[in-house]
Amino acid sequence: NAGVTQTPKFQVLKTGQSMTLQCAQDMNHEYMSWYRQDPGMGLRLIHYSVGAGITDQGEVPNGYNVSRSTTEDFPLRLLSAAPSQTSVYFCASSPFQGGSEKLFFGSGTQLSVL
Amino acid sequence: KNEVEQSPQNLTAQEGEFITINCSYSVGISALHWLQQHPGGGIVSLFMLSSGKKKHGRLIATINIQEKHSSLHITASHPRDSAVYICAAPRNNQFYFGTGTSLTVIP
Numbered sequence: 315n316a317g318v319t320q321t322p323k324f325q326v327l328k329t330g331q332s333m334t335l336q337c338a339q340d341m342n343h344e345y346m347s348w349y350r351q352d353p354g355m356g357l358r359l360i361h362y363s364v365g366a367g368i369t370d371q372g373e374v375p376n377g378y379n380v381s382r383s384t385t386e387d388f389p390l391r392l393l394s395a396a397p398s399q400t401s402v403y404f405c406a407s408s409p410f411q412g413g414s415e416k417l418f419f420g421s422g423t424q425l426s427v428l
Numbered sequence: 429k430n431e432v433e434q435s436p437q438n439l440t441a442q443e444g445e446f447i448t449i450n451c452s453y454s455v456g457i458s459a460l461h462w463l464q465q466h467p468g469g470g471i472v473s474l475f476m477l478s479s480g481k482k483k484h485g486r487l488i489a490t491i492n493i494q495e496k497h498s499s500l501h502i503t504a505s506h507p508r509d510s511a512v513y514i515c516a517a518p519r520n521n522q523f524y525f526g527t528g529t530s531l532t533v534i535p
Contacts, residue, residue: 347523356430356514356527364521372522404471413518414459414478419471 316340320405320420327395327427335390335423337405343418345408346388350374350401351422357404363388395427431455432517434526441533447502449529451515460498462489465512465528474500474513505533 321336337346347362349372359372363382377399379391388407392399405420432453441447451460459478465471475482475489477498482489486505491498502509512528 345521349523349525354527356432357516357523357525359522362521370521402469406471413457413461413521413523414476416473416476417461417463417516417523418473419463422469422471 318405318407318418318420320403320423322423323421325423325425327392327425329396329427331395332391332393333395334392335403335405335425337388337390337420338386339388339407339418340386341407341409341418342385343407343409344385345410345415346382347372347406347408347417348378348380348388348390349404349406350399351404352401360390360403397427399425400427401425430527431524432515432526434515434529436529437527438530439532441505441531443506443533443535445505445533447505447509447531447533449500449513449515449531451498451500451526453496453498453515453517453524455517455519455524457517457519458493459518460491461516461518461523462498462500463514463516465514467511471514502531507533507535509533 318339348360349357361380363369403423406417409415462475486503488501514528515526
């Protein structure tokens with residue numbers, strides 16, 4: 315099992331460019347989520363999904379889009395990158411919604427927006 | 429105010445010392461997670477607990493749901509324990525994270 319696969323590991327964008335961060339899990343997990351990690355602020359939830367076809371906003375959703383067309387994949391789209399989106403991004407999955415099961419994290423994406 | 433507070437922010441210990449990291453939360457939850465972030469950035473789940481105590485090797489986690497407080501203890505600390513430890517409180521399908529405790533264990 316690969317677990318949670320997150321790509322790319324590093325990315326540099328110019329302001330206004332768009333890109334998609336990929337997240338895939340092979341554990342048949344219902345719950346998938348995206349976080350950003352900024353110095354001194356801890357992890358913050360961007361968007362989450364409790365199953366295919368279902369997504370919802372987290373604490374900091376502005377500037378990001380998600381979709382969940384399959385159980386395995388949960389891509390995060392930046393439509394028009396801004397310097398404020400410079401951060402480290404993590405994808406995570408869990409067997410069930412509700413928070414009563416362990417979270418499995420991807421290896422992270424370090425994004426710089428110039 | 430962050431819904432999950434951790435203390436201390438930074439902790440330096442000598443090898444072999446007993447270490448305690450604290451987590452307090454204001455949200456009403458039924459479980460709490462402890463995570464470990466390695467120096468390379470990867471995050472792994474250590475514990476998920478809803479009551480009492482859990483032990484895994486030299487790591488012990490306790491929780492008091494009524495007092496909204498959890499502690500992570502490391503016995504006989506070792507330099508390989510150096511990492512950032514993060515507590516996370518789930519509520520309504522959303523996770524709220526502490527800012528982390530950066531632990532350095534000196535040989």
